[in-house]
Amino acid sequence: MNVVFFGTPDFAVPTLQALIQHSQTEVVAVVTQPDKAKGRGKQLIPSPVKQVARDAQIPILQPKHVKKDTAVLNQLRELNADAFVVAAYGQILSSEILEMPRLGCFNVHASLLPKYRGAAPIQWSLYYGETEVGVTIMLMEVGMDTGPMLTKVKTPVELLDNAETLGNRLAQLGGDLLVETLLQWEKGEVEATTQDDSQASYAPLIQKSHYQLDWSKPAIALHNQIRGFYPHSTTSLRDEPLKILATVPLGERYWSQLPAEYDSLRQQWETIDTKTGKAGEIIAIIKKFGAIVQTGEGQLLLSQVQRAGKRPQSGWDFVNGMRLTVGEKLG
DSSP: EEEEHHHSSGGHHHHHHHHHHTTTOOEEEEEEEOOOOEEEEEEEEEOHHHHHHHHHTEEEEEOSSSGOOOOHHHHHTTTTTTTEEEEOOOSOOHHHHHHHHSSEEEEESSSSSTTTTTOOOOHHHHTTTTHHHHHHHHOOOOTTTOOEEEEEEEEOOOOOOOHHHHHHHHHHHHHHHHHHHHHHHHTTTOOOOOGGGOOOOOOOOGGGGGGGGOSSSSSHHHHHHHHHHHTTEEEEEEEEEEEEEEEEETTTTGGGSSSSGGHHHHHHHHHHHTOOOSTOOOOOOOTEEEEEEOOOOOOOEEEEETTSSOOOEHHHHHHHHHHHOOBBBBB
């Protein structure tokens, strides 16, 4: 089966690799976003998908606007591909493109559709505290993730998962499922199911305003925001910006969901739980763990942070480096 692959970030890589490695599929071209200028030197950096395609010696197309690029449209048409596969490409495909391949266009979408249609399903599913997520393989149509569903795979969300760890897991699941689904579809062994629009929810692009932390929110809401928008959630301390990379919600409802390394913290909980403060205030500093912050409801352990211009560090190293004291306030 000749396949054209559309994708850009790390999430798309396992799907491309699965297509390259399978004996019954051949990737005849890869379409990815143009190289981006990064760093102080503004050096052009290829996308993760481009790097894989280049290593595999697959022809690469990088149109700025794929549906407006006549030359690229002609190239895609001339490939006579059996299928187009899309995984986090980053551009909307026109009806002209969707109608080109014999078997159709297949999308690897990181949610259990019709929930979380849109650009950032992993981030928003964490933000809203989902305990189970998954990947849907769907046939593409002009609407935003509205096409018929073919197959799904599910995975539980752990309390300390973040957008990176969950994204990596879903990417691998999606890559394996895509190839299996593609071959089943060609043989007529899988049926398409129409989405129930009444059950749909949306996962829009993330804005910078979503990164700002409001310590008057409940601890679990802040924890979900921090892990969902990892590694960008921001507060301030001593009038300097501070990124909060990871937190641990504390209390009886969470102990069973935490790894064994937090058992000693659990043993101290009766003493810690009696301490209170204003929202954003450091109410305790626990040796080897770090600072515990009072929120609008409940407490959060700061387990990993990043100061402006510095590398990420553990909560305990942060306490020692800053000589933090109980009573200091975030935000």
